[in-house]
Amino acid sequence: MKCLPCHKEDKSIISDRDPKFTSEFWTNLYDILGTKVAFSTAYHPQTDGLAERMIQKIEDILRRFCAYGMEYKDHEEYTHDWVTPLPAVQLAYNTSQNSTTGKTPALVEKRWNLLLPVDHLTKNLLTIHPTAEDFHNMWKRVCDTAAKCIAEAKDYNEQRWDKTHMEPDFKEWDQVLVSTQNFNNLKGPKKMRHSFVGPFTIIKLVGKSAVEVKLTEECSRKHPVFPVSLVKPYFQREEGKFPSRKKNLTPP
Structure with missing residues (x-):
């Protein structure tokens, strides 16, 4: 609001997903001012x-x-x-x-x-x-x-x-693992958790810096778009080669 008297209203704003900006009040205010709001990808300040x-x-x-x-x-x-x-x-x-x-x-x-x-x-x-x-x-x-x-x-x-800086090369329908650093619903001590969970299937590329994945039912509360910095390729291992190794399951 401090900028409005000096610089008038903005045509577009890039904002994070803070509840203050996604609330009904701000949504209606943006509509009145004719301001288009583009929300950033979660946990990805590079947006x-x-x-x-x-x-x-x-x-x-x-x-x-x-x-x-x-x-x-x-x-x-x-x-x-x-x-x-x-x-x-x-x-x-x-x-x-x-x-x-x-x-x-x-x-x-x-x-x-x-x-x-x-x-x-x-x-x-x-x-x-x-x-x-x-x-x-x-x-x-x-x-x-x-x-x-x-x-x-x-x-x-x-x-x-x-x-x-290196741009990863992902394509639709690739299998990927997602970092658990922003998963708050995992059980057990944080240091003992898997660093990545999955695999998940990429269903959409969101520009060059994010991907949308098909989450399992257990992860349905998470926003399905993740920055590529929190995603890595999944390589399926031979099941019979290491029979005693635990699978990297999706979070409970």
Whole structure:
């Protein structure tokens, strides 16, 4: 609601399945506003990947920013902590080019690029009052540091993603096992449970990042769509080869 007066209502929203957003009130409000709601796959934050990556990137930027010890003293030798220049970090991010859109966030939202306060200041104006010069120097230093942190965070995240990411190749009617990490109805100690249960049959591919499986009656309360990160292929073993081995049964 805080965004509504400044940015008007959204045409579409990607939301998780929190009861607050699936309630009758919010459903009716979305209908009145003409907002289309796309609910994310359960236990799969990558559904809203752009927002999730932005949050992680901001956290990484702030972590690096704080590591630089961005404290400064004014002309009266008063020390300001790192919280004071945080708006400069926000400004630096909004004026940095996004690798996905090729534009700055400010340009995408407002249709024009923002000018930094230092772009409007001249040396003649800064010499009028020492506090103004202190603030100018601090603001410029913070913006430069924030821009450096943004570039470092971007390079680090790209390298980490390229190193670990692999798209699994699933097809309809494949047999798969599903991770039990989000199954809350299993009996026995958590550490003693099977890591995966199944097999289940894939009946539908939900984009490239999720699959819909045909659940057994015992698992019918679970949402049948799972992210591929929680699914692995099932390979049927030869029954006579290991007769004493217990089968990986579906949860009770």
